[in-house]
Amino acid sequence: MTKKLFPLSKVYGLIEPGPVVLVTTTRKGRANIMTMSWHMMIDFEPPILGCVISNRNYTFDIVKATRECVINIPTVELAEKVVGCGNTSGRKTDKFRTFGLTQASASCISAPIIDECYANLECKVVDGKMVAKYNLFILEVLKAWVDPANKDPRTIHHRGRDAFMVAGEAIKLPSKMK
């Protein structure tokens, strides 16, 4: 998928709608993927995100140690793979191979990008003080990539258990909100 660099000042528009995302990491030459829905914007520019990664997840220790990850945003075409990544652990599974996803190199960090996702945010951990109490990592987006052909991404949104919602109709409202 050919992507273009995306302005950091517009990253919030990717995260605010609440899509299920895929977190990629690497350690000791081994790449991994985790499915995540608990994230939010904290500041516009540089874009600061908060996200909760359970300390029971394989990804928790890797992000804590490497202090970096990519937030990859999938669309509904990848829904089965997204759920597959959520139902398995990187402790036992090479998820890139198992789910047929393609690694691409990030430009600022070692963690890989998932090529099939329509947007990718290269992130570093900038504050780990809430990790012990809440499993909450504060990330700064260093670089963002987006598929310029996808103007109305059909992201997926988790409603709990097996229930998901697919992004529907795009509407315009006269908002003064950024």
Next chain:
Amino acid sequence: MTKKLFPLSKVYGLIEPGPVVLVTTTRKGRANIMTMSWHMMIDFEPPILGCVISNRNYTFDIVKATRECVINIPTVELAEKVVGCGNTSGRKTDKFRTFGLTQASASCISAPIIDECYANLECKVVDGKMVAKYNLFILEVLKAWVDPANKDPRTIHHRGRDAFMVAGEAIKLPSKMK
């Protein structure tokens, strides 16, 4: 709107999809409404939420002082009122009156519920340590209410500026994720 009590263990399913929400507060007998998109789940039960309220917003000081608010979740039928609440400040506007929204009493806190919203989460601030640095409040949901008639809520999701997405198709996927 007749609502039923909603299990705290299922609140995450309301917040995970990333809906635009309305935050209601009260102070000195004056109720207010703020439109917000920067929120996430932090823990399942009791449900713990994180949310960012800009210190430029009228609501910031009220939540800081009263340590409580209601997170009201609107559907697309309320889209114009939601944007109206986002485009105005409670410093100058009685938003309940201006936008024709109905106050109902919460059961655990003084802040009012917006009757027209399909779900309402009565919250107290349980951790204010990240407020100074990130405007980030940690909330516990004390009681949750939902319209039992609305099985597939058409929530609204902000993509930035005047661009919004309305919750679309509901799909089932064999997720083991809670």
